[in-house]
Structure formats: C-alpha cells, structure tokens
Amino acid sequence: LLCTDLIRIAVFNKDAIDFYNMNCxxxxxxxxxxxxxxxxxxxxxxxxxxxxxxxxxx
Known part of the structure; x- marks a missing residue:
C-alpha cells in the first residue's frame, strides 16, 4: 500500500512539473x-x- 502511495506522489509531482513548467x-x-x-x-x-x-x- 505504501508503494502505491509513493508511485502516486511521483506521478503527481511529474504531472505538476510538466503542467506548471517547473524545474522541481x-x-x-x-x-x-x-x-x-x-x-x-x-x-x-x-x-x-x-x-x-x-x-x-x-
């Protein structure tokens, strides 16, 4: 269950970087x-x- 949450955090951060054109x-x-x-x-x-x-x- 924790691994699934970690993947969700990774995907959320990746999508936010792409959408808002951020570096990190x-x-x-x-x-x-x-x-x-x-x-x-x-x-x-x-x-x-x-x-x-x-x-x-x-």
Missing part, C-alpha cells in the same frame, strides 16, 4: 506520525529523479 516539485507522505518529504526534479527531457529529502517523526 516537493511532495510529502504522512503515515501515522511520520512525515517523509520527496523532491522530484526534471534533469533533462523525460528524465525525472525523485529523492527522499527528509523524514520527520512528529
């Missing part, structure tokens, strides 16, 4: 009291890279 987009996932931030960036044509930026326990 920040997404986050909340599971219980854990928040994980992901940065998706467009390196070159059709090459998107998504990395985990931070993990916070609230």
């Amino acid at each position: 987009m920040l997404g986050f996932q909340v599971v219980g009291q854990h928040i994980t931030f992901y940065l998706t960036t467009l390196l070159c044509d059709a090459l998107y890279v998504m990395v985990e930026v931070s993990h916070v326990d609230v």
Whole structure:
C-alpha cells in the first residue's frame, strides 16, 4: 500500500512539473506520525529523479 502511495506522489509531482513548467516539485507522505518529504526534479527531457529529502517523526 505504501508503494502505491509513493508511485502516486511521483506521478503527481511529474504531472505538476510538466503542467506548471517547473524545474522541481516537493511532495510529502504522512503515515501515522511520520512525515517523509520527496523532491522530484526534471534533469533533462523525460528524465525525472525523485529523492527522499527528509523524514520527520512528529
């Protein structure tokens, strides 16, 4: 289930980058009291890279 949510974040960020003509987009996932931030960036044509930026326990 978490993998499906991660794929949704990746697709959402990719679509937002394309639609708004941005270089990168920040997404986050909340599971219980854990928040994980992901940065998706467009390196070159059709090459998107998504990395985990931070993990916070609230």
